[in-house]
Amino acid sequence: MNSYFCELGRRVYERWEKENFSLEAFPGIATRALKEKPPSKHVELKALMRDFLLEDEQPFQTTYGFGQPELIVYDSPKFYIQLLFWLDGTTDIHQHGFSGAFHVMEGSSIHSEFEFRNPRPVTAHFRLGELSLKKAELLERGVSVPILSGGGCIHSLFHLETPSVTVVVRTHSDPGTGPQFTYLPPHVALDPVKEDALTLRRKQLLDAIERTGDPGFTALVTTMVGKLDFERGFFILQNCMGHLRATGSWHRVWRTFSKKHGKAAEKITPTLTEIIRRDGLVAMRASIEEVEHRFFLALLLTVPDRSRILAMIGERYPGKPLTTISRWAGEMAITTEGGTWILDARFPEEPHVAEEEQIPLFLGALDHLLKGGKPPAWLAKFPGVLKALKDALTESSWRVLIR
Numbered sequence: 001m002n003s004y005f006c007e008l009g010r011r012v013y014e015r016w017e018k019e020n021f022s023l024e025a026f027p028g029i030a031t032r033a034l035k036e037k038p039p040s041k042h043v044e045l046k047a048l049m050r051d052f053l054l055e056d057e058q059p060f061q062t063t064y065g066f067g068q069p070e071l072i073v074y075d076s077p078k079f080y081i082q083l084l085f086w087l088d089g090t091t092d093i094h095q096h097g098f099s100g101a102f103h104v105m106e107g108s109s110i111h112s113e114f115e116f117r118n119p120r121p122v123t124a125h126f127r128l129g130e131l132s133l134k135k136a137e138l139l140e141r142g143v144s145v146p147i148l149s150g151g152g153c154i155h156s157l158f159h160l161e162t163p164s165v166t167v168v169v170r171t172h173s174d175p176g177t178g179p180q181f182t183y184l185p186p187h188v189a190l191d192p193v194k195e196d197a198l199t200l201r202r203k204q205l206l207d208a209i210e211r212t213g214d215p216g217f218t219a220l221v222t223t224m225v226g227k228l229d230f231e232r233g234f235f236i237l238q239n240c241m242g243h244l245r246a247t248g249s250w251h252r253v254w255r256t257f258s259k260k261h262g263k264a265a266e267k268i269t270p271t272l273t274e275i276i277r278r279d280g281l282v283a284m285r286a287s288i289e290e291v292e293h294r295f296f297l298a299l300l301l302t303v304p305d306r307s308r309i310l311a312m313i314g315e316r317y318p319g320k321p322l323t324t325i326s327r328w329a330g331e332m333a334i335t336t337e338g339g340t341w342i343l344d345a346r347f348p349e350e351p352h353v354a355e356e357e358q359i360p361l362f363l364g365a366l367d368h369l370l371k372g373g374k375p376p377a378w379l380a381k382f383p384g385v386l387k388a389l390k391d392a393l394t395e396s397s398w399r400v401l402i403r
């Protein structure tokens, strides 16, 4: 058992007891205790890990998949303290069914807070509404932040360093504040705990059919979507969208869903498109190790506003933000067997450009489109390519920055 966390746990317990274990008081007590004697200054992480591996006398452990991994370092019937390691982790946008506080013990993270306006329940586990970003900030090592349960605190974290380590002082659960919704921007909230086993198995069966190359796949999915309720239809669309788009049969399925559900279906297209974009960026998080690049990836993932992105880059890095972005683009541009890419923007196949000329043209076009104005003379000689590159960048996560 780690003596620092035992002492922290006891201190929080005593203070909370004096407040009669008031749920309202807990986030404040937990945040204050973390700030008074921060784990980032008082815990020797290597020694803690060694102790955890070699000493059997440890608090109760869970088998949950949250964290990479999660270690529980203090537990009591009223609350517990967990240490969460993050190797390439990005949390979904979520709310909590518990409360307390978290502390950045190692690394740093981009923390984004959201609000979900006009929620309309489709079922008890699925809502439509309008998710928008309230605030995005960089949390440096040593910072402590309160966690409130319920829909008033919707957030996500994007961890910049590997590993990042977070300490969470939290209640087990706060009755009445569930479900612990996960948000799919810009319009969907769903309960991730509610496992619809029939839908899960249907998705898995569809995956199997897809892999066999069955020519009746699209017709089957179209019939299902025409028959299923809104929530289950959404999950089938989400599951099959990648394959249906790749085979050019998405519109047929989508028309069926849209005809069946009318106006409510309008909220689904932007949500599904955003799922694809976010999944692509989150997957890159695992292969991009440079902290500056991860920082930029996190901004593209969460901040839907050019001026706010530029301001956050300007606060952290010297020089003009647009010049910094052009430099990062140059560092991240790659040519693979699957084409030339700058993040999720792919160099178009038409008009044809020799492979060795693609990266300089791509970077030149991006730099011009970031800054606006007239293209430089050397780039203006390729109007067809420039137009195609603008289309490619506008369809990617770069669109928020393009003039």
Ligand SMILES: [Fe+2]
Residues within 6 Å of the ligand: 094, 096, 155
């Ligand atoms: Fe959280």
